[in-house]
Amino acid sequence: MLVFLIRRIAQSAIVVAIMSVLVFTGIFAIGNPIDVLISPEADEAERAAAIARLGLDLPMHEQFLAFARNALAGDLGISFVHGVPAVQLVLERFPATLELALLAMTIAVLTGIPLGVWAGLRPDSKAGKIIMAGSILGFSLPTFWVGMLLIMAFAVSLGWLPASGRGETVEVLGVPFSFLTANGLKHMILPALNLALFKVSLVIRLARAGTREVALQDYVRFARAKGLSPARIVGVHILKNIMIPVVTVLGLEFGSVIAFSVVTETVFAWPGMGKLLIDSILLLDRPVVVAYLLVTVLLFIVINLVVDLLYSLLDPRIRLGGAKA
Amino acid sequence: MTAASPVAAAPRVQTPLKRFVVEFLDSRVAVLGLALLVLIVSSALFAPLIAPQDPYDLSKLDIMNGMLPPGSADMDGNVFWLGSDEQGRDLMSAILYGLRTSLLVGFSSTAVALAIGLVVGMIAAYAGGSLDAAIMRLVDIQLSFPAILIALILLAVLGKGVDKVIIALTAVQWAYYARTVRSAALVERRKEYVEAAQCLALPKQRIVLRHLLPNCLPPLIVVATVQVAHAITLEATLSFLGVGVPVTEPSLGMLIASGFSYMLSGEFWVSLFPGLALLVTIVSINLVGDQMRDVLNPRLQH
Numbered sequence: 152m153l154v155f156l157i158r159r160i161a162q163s164a165i166v167v168a169i170m171s172v173l174v175f176t177g178i179f180a181i182g183n184p185i186d187v188l189i190s191p192e193a194d195e196a197e198r199a200a201a202i203a204r205l206g207l208d209l210p211m212h213e214q215f216l217a218f219a220r221n222a223l224a225g226d227l228g229i230s231f232v233h234g235v236p237a238v239q240l241v242l243e244r245f246p247a248t249l250e251l252a253l254l255a256m257t258i259a260v261l262t263g264i265p266l267g268v269w270a271g272l273r274p275d276s277k278a279g280k281i282i283m284a285g286s287i288l289g290f291s292l293p294t295f296w297v298g299m300l301l302i303m304a305f306a307v308s309l310g311w312l313p314a315s316g317r318g319e320t321v322e323v324l325g326v327p328f329s330f331l332t333a334n335g336l337k338h339m340i341l342p343a344l345n346l347a348l349f350k351v352s353l354v355i356r357l358a359r360a361g362t363r364e365v366a367l368q369d370y371v372r373f374a375r376a377k378g379l380s381p382a383r384i385v386g387v388h389i390l391k392n393i394m395i396p397v398v399t400v401l402g403l404e405f406g407s408v409i410a411f412s413v414v415t416e417t418v419f420a421w422p423g424m425g426k427l428l429i430d431s432i433l434l435l436d437r438p439v440v441v442a443y444l445l446v447t448v449l450l451f452i453v454i455n456l457v458v459d460l461l462y463s464l465l466d467p468r469i470r471l472g473g474a475k476a
Numbered sequence: 477m478t479a480a481s482p483v484a485a486a487p488r489v490q491t492p493l494k495r496f497v498v499e500f501l502d503s504r505v506a507v508l509g510l511a512l513l514v515l516i517v518s519s520a521l522f523a524p525l526i527a528p529q530d531p532y533d534l535s536k537l538d539i540m541n542g543m544l545p546p547g548s549a550d551m552d553g554n555v556f557w558l559g560s561d562e563q564g565r566d567l568m569s570a571i572l573y574g575l576r577t578s579l580l581v582g583f584s585s586t587a588v589a590l591a592i593g594l595v596v597g598m599i600a601a602y603a604g605g606s607l608d609a610a611i612m613r614l615v616d617i618q619l620s621f622p623a624i625l626i627a628l629i630l631l632a633v634l635g636k637g638v639d640k641v642i643i644a645l646t647a648v649q650w651a652y653y654a655r656t657v658r659s660a661a662l663v664e665r666r667k668e669y670v671e672a673a674q675c676l677a678l679p680k681q682r683i684v685l686r687h688l689l690p691n692c693l694p695p696l697i698v699v700a701t702v703q704v705a706h707a708i709t710l711e712a713t714l715s716f717l718g719v720g721v722p723v724t725e726p727s728l729g730m731l732i733a734s735g736f737s738y739m740l741s742g743e744f745w746v747s748l749f750p751g752l753a754l755l756v757t758i759v760s761i762n763l764v765g766d767q768m769r770d771v772l773n774p775r776l777q778h
Contacts, residue, residue, distance in 0.1 A: 162613075287759070291705070292758075293712050293754060296712075296751040299747060414713055429718065432631075444629055447625065
């Protein structure tokens with residue numbers, strides 16, 4: 152276990168280092184932020200002052216060294232556009248993305264598992280086939296297009312739900328959240344549904360495949376022979392055994408929900424990290440792009456590590472790599 | 477896939493290819509998907525011949541025809557079956573040309589990634605040892621990040637452009653193939669026919685290319701079909717976000733994005749129809765892919 156942890160952390164450090172070099176050199180080598188950030192009317196002196204302030208006059212490797220030194224201290228530079236520290240900007244937007252992702256995951260679990268188990272118990276029934284067809288559709292539909300259709304249906308035509316923004320927020324420990332106010336929750340419904348769609352399809356497939364496999368096992372047959380009610384067989388014997396793959400995949404997919412929120416946030420103008428990333432890419436706000444990517448990479452590494460550890464706790468048959476001796 | 481070798485035509489000889497075709501045609505839904513796909517690909521290929529208008533030729537556009545609803549005609553009696561956009565561009569023509577870009581990106585990135593993955597995966601399987609470990613570790617690390625994130629990073633670095641999107645999508649996909657090929661090759665190389673070929677003292681490259689490779693292809697084809705659909709969706713998403721293809725070569729995603737603002741004011745067709753075209757393309761590829769998986773899956777073969 153310890154060997155595994157040490158190896159994983161070392162590996163993660165290498166990944167972060169490679170990513171930062173790649174992102175830094177790439178972003179700093181292409182595009183000229185001077186043209187974008189400094190007003191064309193500025194005179195030579197103003198330009199020079201701005202370039203020196205942003206550190207754009209130094210050679211590339213010196214810029215990188217300064218960047219790496221500061222990054223280790225948690226300072227990824229100051230946003231060219233907003234004038235505040237980039238990391239702070241990203242972290243300020245993080246709660247909005249997090250609450251959206253969590254609501255989407257909740258929707259995925261609460262709808263995906265019952266539908267998947269239903270389809271798994273009766274794979275040849277009409278309902279089972281409809282559920283599977285729906286899940287294929289869910290995989291095929293591009294997220295952003297579904298988001299637009301949701302806006303068109305529920306915001307433009309019916310006028311039931313708002314199409315953009317976060318609505319009212321409540322501060323908990325100094326962090327604003329939308330899901331605690333009725334208005335905020337209303338704003339969350341459409342984006343969360345949009346973000347959940349792909350995961351619902353995934354959970355349906357996992358739950359269906361698991362149920363089909365588990366339902367044929369001897370212990371299920373035995374439980375039935377014992378005269379247990381179908382509800383108990385499904386609720387206890389089947390559900391418990393299909394949860395391991397579902398939990399693992401959901402854990403791993405949590406990261407991808409955060410990554411995909413880039414799309415949903417852009418469609419619904421949700422002020423999270425993802426929208427910040429796209430805005431920053433388009434405005435060539437390099438420190439923010441770098442900060443977003445490094446924060447996300449770190450987040451991913453932590454999520455993957457936690458899921459691996461949880462996996463071995465949930466299923467004692469799994470032995471973590473590294474414990475070969 | 478219909479390119480049967482002449483030998484296969486002999487009666488009572490059940491070649492794998494023939495069995496594959498027969499089993500594939502078993503599912504009506506899959507045949508429908510294949511028919512749709514053929515229709516879509518050929519209409520994209522022949523877009524210059526069948527499109528009512530060249531959407532890139534600005535001299536043919538008349539701003540007076542801007543934002544016409546579907547089915548309306550202009551003064552000369554030309555009908556805009558799917559409506560027009562704000563510049564008076566016929567939407568059906570724009571979709572046909574957009575399909576070209578979308579399919580080009582989807583198929584070429586998949587093909588290049590497939591080739592890279594095939595070579596890397598074979599090397600990993602055949603070399604074994606630390607080279608194998610290093611390659612697979614790289615694959616694992618890459619696959620632990622979602623494709624869209626990697627593509628966004630690459631495009632933030634590379635900038636816009638059709639070629640750049642293809643590069644980004646290739647970089648995103650190769651790892652899937654490398655992993656699939658390696659696991660297939662590891663299973664196959666332990667089988668008797670490989671041993672027999674080795675006993676015949678055939679050169680190593682002949683064993684790899686003529687014996688091992690064809691037997692590793694089925695799972696790869698399945699992954700590739702699904703990946704084409706993924707690549708097309710991903711390209712559309714990236715273009716929608718504004719980091720994909722440039723405005724001069726609009727793909728379906730780009731068309732959808734440019735119609736987004738009109739959607740809110742009720743002019744739904746500008747982004748609805750490109751979206752439907754995208755959806756039908758992806759669904760038909762997925763239907764074909766699903767059936768291929770069932771037919772080629774060794775566990776389901778009887």
